[in-house]
Amino acid sequence: MRTYLVTGGAGFIGSNYIHYMFRKYGDDIRIINLDVLTYAGNPENLKDLEGNDNYIFVKADITDKEAVSKIFEEYDIDRVVHFAAESHVDRSIKDPEAFIKTNVYGTGVMLSCAKAAWELPEGPDPLGNYKPDKKFLHVSTDEVYGSLPEGEGYFYETTPYSPHSPYSASKAGSDMLVKAYMDTYHFPANITNCSNNYGPYQFPEKLIPLIINNALHGKKLPVYGDGKNVRDWLYVEDHAKAIDMVQEKGKLFETYNVGGHNEKQNIEIIKIILNTLNEMLPDGDERKAHINEGLITYVEDRKGHDRRYAIAPDKIKKEIGWEPETRFEEGIKLTIKWYFEHEDWMSNVVNGDYMKYYENMYGKKEKA
Numbered sequence: 249m250r251t252y253l254v255t256g257g258a259g260f261i262g263s264n265y266i267h268y269m270f271r272k273y274g275d276d277i278r279i280i281n282l283d284v285l286t287y288a289g290n291p292e293n294l295k296d297l298e299g300n301d302n303y304i305f306v307k308a309d310i311t312d313k314e315a316v317s318k319i320f321e322e323y324d325i326d327r328v329v330h331f332a333a334e335s336h337v338d339r340s341i342k343d344p345e346a347f348i349k350t351n352v353y354g355t356g357v358m359l360s361c362a363k364a365a366w367e368l369p370e371g372p373d374p375l376g377n378y379k380p381d382k383k384f385l386h387v388s389t390d391e392v393y394g395s396l397p398e399g400e401g402y403f404y405e406t407t408p409y410s411p412h413s414p415y416s417a418s419k420a421g422s423d424m425l426v427k428a429y430m431d432t433y434h435f436p437a438n439i440t441n442c443s444n445n446y447g448p449y450q451f452p453e454k455l456i457p458l459i460i461n462n463a464l465h466g467k468k469l470p471v472y473g474d475g476k477n478v479r480d481w482l483y484v485e486d487h488a489k490a491i492d493m494v495q496e497k498g499k500l501f502e503t504y505n506v507g508g509h510n511e512k513q514n515i516e517i518i519k520i521i522l523n524t525l526n527e528m529l530p531d532g533d534e535r536k537a538h539i540n541e542g543l544i545t546y547v548e549d550r551k552g553h554d555r556r557y558a559i560a561p562d563k564i565k566k567e568i569g570w571e572p573e574t575r576f577e578e579g580i581k582l583t584i585k586w587y588f589e590h591e592d593w594m595s596n597v598v599n600g601d602y603m604k605y606y607e608n609m610y611g612k613k614e615k616a
């Protein structure tokens with residue numbers, strides 16, 4: 249049985265990935281989920297796995313080398329899938345240090361512990377020899393490439409890094425460490441750089457769940473700047489599939505860009521959500537009375553706001569055969585349906601701490 253060490257598996261993408269992997273491989277795999285449970289980590293995301301003997305949760309911090317080493321000593325790990333990170337750009341603008349610690353130093357700890365556990369003392373390769381079939385996948389973002397002009401160009405794997413926010417700079421730093429391990433020690437790894445994800449279990453500090461939740465409650469929909477910044481949206485299950493395919497079919501030491509071929513301005517996303525909510529709510533639902541464009545509120549722009557992200561996923565398609573499968577029109581319906589069916593999840597998440605964050609973030613931002 250293959251054993252996976254997933255970091256950050258209680259977060260948005262990690263929990264979707266764990267569900268995807270158990271759906272795909274069933275009892276043929278065992279997953280150890282290493283997560284410290286920050287505000288973004290939610291054990292509820294995986295509560296349906298309680299009682300599954302092939303799922304093990306370890307509450308620990310990736311910056312705690314002793315705790316991470318202990319996991320590698322206790323279990324014969326075959327695959328590491330490294331999601332754990334501070335992931336929200338706005339928070340990184342307010343508190344960059346947490347991002348540097350977890351994203352850069354924490355990735356350094358993961359690499360060092362995996363290398364120590366997998367390294368063989370001798371072998372033919374002067375740079376490094378490893379136990380067979382061990383692989384580390386570092387999950388990263390397209391934001392490391394910086395910002396594209398409107399309507400022109402794409403991010404390729406060869407695009408030079410040019411991060412602007414403390415979040416993307418810390419992710420770029422973590423990518424560079426993985427590259428350094430591959431180049432210096434022939435450490436068996438891959439990197440994926442993915443575009444913006446959306447889907448079930450996403451924390452409502454990010455655009456799509458925030459807009460769904462606010463619209464349902466008749467709250468204002470905050471649009472940064474002119475609302476014309478472009479993101480390339482990918483349904484989260486397609487990302488989970490890409491990660492698995494890269495690890496099993498990709499060439500070691502390679503980077504793969506993962507993207508949705510789905511560029512949209514933020515204001516377009518908000519209007520699609522409003523229309524879809526109205527379409528999906530049953531006739532006579534009282535919330536329909538307030539779900540309209542009157543809720544849209546332009547607020548002060550994000551500092552250093554990247555204008556456009558757009559991935560060219562040509563390499564992953566050509567070498568591995570991965571393509572986005574879920575069209576946005578379908579993915580947004582699946583996402584809204586999930587939030588309708590999990591109102592408790594949302595109300596548990598939107599607790600006192602979230603309200604404090606929300607007040608601090610949006611309280612003073614509204615434009616006159």
Ligand code: NAD
Nearest residue numbers: 256258259260261284285286288289309310332333444445
């Ligand atoms: P998330 O914020 O929802 O989840 C992060 C998880 O990591 C949480 O469960 C949190 O508790 C855990 N974590 C944070 N610090 C930790 C630490 N020090 N030790 C152990 N666990 C820790 O993030 P997400 O949106 O699921 O993103 C997952 C990964 O994918 C990140 O590396 C992110 O950079 C990358 N990524 C995200 C997107 C996106 O659109 N969300 C797109 C591309 C890449």
Ligand code: TYD
Nearest residue numbers: 337444453454455456470471472477479514
């Ligand atoms: P976000 O979901 O934070 O992802 P990222 O910054 O990693 O791309 O934001 C997506 C886009 O939506 C980004 O251009 C910022 C914008 N945005 C708003 O206009 N209003 C909001 O309240 C939020 C959270 C984001």
